[in-house]
Amino acid sequence: MTMTEWHSRKYWQNRPVQERIKNARIPTRYEGKNLENYDVDCGDSVAHDAVSLWASKFNNNVSDGMGLLLYGPTGVGKTHLAQGALLDVVTNYNRSGIFISADRYVDMIYDEMRNDGELPEPYADPYLLKYMRRVFDVVVIDGLGDERAKTEFAKSSLIALIDNRYEEKLVTIITTMLSPKDIGRIYGSRTASMIEESMFFIFVEGSDYRVASKHARQ
Numbered sequence: 001m002t003m004t005e006w007h008s009r010k011y012w013q014n015r016p017v018q019e020r021i022k023n024a025r026i027p028t029r030y031e032g033k034n035l036e037n038y039d040v041d042c043g044d045s046v047a048h049d050a051v052s053l054w055a056s057k058f059n060n061n062v063s064d065g066m067g068l069l070l071y072g073p074t075g076v077g078k079t080h081l082a083q084g085a086l087l088d089v090v091t092n093y094n095r096s097g098i099f100i101s102a103d104r105y106v107d108m109i110y111d112e113m114r115n116d117g118e119l120p121e122p123y124a125d126p127y128l129l130k131y132m133r134r135v136f137d138v139v140v141i142d143g144l145g146d147e148r149a150k151t152e153f154a155k156s157s158l159i160a161l162i163d164n165r166y167e168e169k170l171v172t173i174i175t176t177m178l179s180p181k182d183i184g185r186i187y188g189s190r191t192a193s194m195i196e197e198s199m200f201f202i203f204v205e206g207s208d209y210r211v212a213s214k215h216a217r218q
Helices: 009-013 017-023 045-056 058-064 078-092 102-114 128-134 152-167 180-187 189-198 209-217
Strands: 067-071 097-101 138-144 171-176 199-203
Touching (some): 017 078, 058 078, 067 078, 078 097, 078 138, 078 171, 097 102, 102 152, 128 152, 138 152, 152 171, 152 189, 171 199, 180 189, 189 199
Parallel strands (some): 067 199, 097 138
């Protein structure tokens, strides 16, 4: 394995903007999607305005460690808004960030365990999980509650990520179909309390954004 040097928070913040965007690891399907091209006619304009306001006041929000909980039914554009907020931050501020689905995060934990506590070479950086937990300024956790393996291990891994970032007062953005009450029921009252203290709750509603947006382009 080619070892990668450990880097500080300031190192990641000071990378060139295009490198910060690349390091955000936004999935190919969502590349090019941002807050500006979110279709407010097909999606939730109120939620879009709330996320845009959060992004415009990011300097205050990062100082306070205040992220976002975007919750609502499937297909209403929560992921577009979350990754759009992430893209806005890493583009317009000297800040680092990364996008990860809840499923993928749990897979990475398993890969780390199978590789003596470090991520294997295909991940390019053996410290990536550690950066997510305590270094990157913003982490998007997409699809909390969608984990394929709803085991205690999967839940505890995600709880630990939220807990670590809460302790470091780092910004986390979560998308989920779960209500705040359901988050407490599944992940525990302590996790629900941390989320309530460190995130603005934004309910995203509407018809299926993916389908409506596709039809609007035809």
